[in-house]
Amino acid sequence: MAEKIAMKTPLVEMDGDEMTRILWKWIKEILIEPYVDLKTEYYDLGLPERDKTDDRVTEQAALATKKYGVAVKCATITPNAQRVEEYKLKQMWKSPNGTIRRILDGTVFRAPIIVKGITPYVPGWKQSIVLARHAYGDIYNSVEARANAGESAYLVICDKDGKEVSRSLIKQFPGEGIVQGVHNLDKSIESFAVSCFNYALENKIPLWFGAKDTISKTYDHRFKDIFNEIYERDYKEKFEAAGIYFMYTLIDDIVARIMRSEGGVLWACKNYDGDVMSDMVATAYGSLGMMSSVLVSPDGNYEYEAAHGTVTRHYYRYLKGEETSTNSVATIWAWTGALSKRGELDGIPELVAFAQKLEKAVIDTIESGEMTGDLIALFKREGVTPKKLESREFLRAVASRL
Numbered sequence: 001m002a003e004k005i006a007m008k009t010p011l012v013e014m015d016g017d018e019m020t021r022i023l024w025k026w027i028k029e030i031l032i033e034p035y036v037d038l039k040t041e042y043y044d045l046g047l048p049e050r051d052k053t054d055d056r057v058t059e060q061a062a063l064a065t066k067k068y069g070v071a072v073k074c075a076t077i078t079p080n081a082q083r084v085e086e087y088k089l090k091q092m093w094k095s096p097n098g099t100i101r102r103i104l105d106g107t108v109f110r111a112p113i114i115v116k117g118i119t120p121y122v123p124g125w126k127q128s129i130v131l132a133r134h135a136y137g138d139i140y141n142s143v144e145a146r147a148n149a150g151e152s153a154y155l156v157i158c159d160k161d162g163k164e165v166s167r168s169l170i171k172q173f174p175g176e177g178i179v180q181g182v183h184n185l186d187k188s189i190e191s192f193a194v195s196c197f198n199y200a201l202e203n204k205i206p207l208w209f210g211a212k213d214t215i216s217k218t219y220d221h222r223f224k225d226i227f228n229e230i231y232e233r234d235y236k237e238k239f240e241a242a243g244i245y246f247m248y249t250l251i252d253d254i255v256a257r258i259m260r261s262e263g264g265v266l267w268a269c270k271n272y273d274g275d276v277m278s279d280m281v282a283t284a285y286g287s288l289g290m291m292s293s294v295l296v297s298p299d300g301n302y303e304y305e306a307a308h309g310t311v312t313r314h315y316y317r318y319l320k321g322e323e324t325s326t327n328s329v330a331t332i333w334a335w336t337g338a339l340s341k342r343g344e345l346d347g348i349p350e351l352v353a354f355a356q357k358l359e360k361a362v363i364d365t366i367e368s369g370e371m372t373g374d375l376i377a378l379f380k381r382e383g384v385t386p387k388k389l390e391s392r393e394f395l396r397a398v399a400s401r402l
Contacts, residue, residue: 016074133274210254289327
């Protein structure tokens, strides 16, 4: 075998949970380490280690990403009450993705992995719809409370010395109810806008952004104003020169436009909208297992990950010694994205080329009819009969082409 490709700067490697943790190890062993002299700074973001370190390991991994610039992350569990009991946790730890996004102040870009033979459920979608999710604020950093009958909730703003500046009645509760306070920062919205405009320019695709400023006349309207101000000031001429455009409209109008579009657009969403719509778009293209995801910060840090969860059901079968047919494509794309960006930043064209060849080997494998079980029902290609492969079998099939 030829000499392995050398790396200069390590990747920040964030290990994860359950079946994706198993796939993580196999992907490295079968597809990467035979060809690349892999250098990583390793952080175990598996739930037991997060609990053991009081979640400090997640912050350490995010800060390491700021240091080295490129990270690759395995899927992780965000625990609910059932997981707290199952793993005997000290507490219900927050989403590690949310923590990393907060520290990096990044925007999440998700794009479908297009394969011949897997047709989107929306037949008009001929090109990729890339979804950009603002990764700060809204309900993910909210404060919530229950209210009893006769109680009142207020939105109170105080100055830096604690002196009350304004007070607005939210609701006088005639019966029991709930209340939630959300926030955002101009700086974070500006970072989101800049990341979206830069991504659109780099990839030469139009940018659509939608919110509900007709109803939310302060909160959502601020998003609209910041996007428009930055576009007019810094990007309008660049967009026109590149032959692309920026459009703001209401979120419900955007949804209608997306459904009847041909794709080929970057769709920017607020945090909650992006959380929901990214899963809708991924599923409509075929599978969450066929969706790439990267967190991009405005100061040039990148964290690549799979868009899906930890595949719990398959993990329980694996623990019983049973074979699984688990889709590893999005996790492979996390590695190829990180390796390609590391090669680009460090001036190692061989590393960029390797990542591209690995992606081509994956696509060629599926297009030839060899795939995991979740794709069988989606695959229709004339003259090709799909064959179901177990998890490791699929990786070996890719390796044979690589």
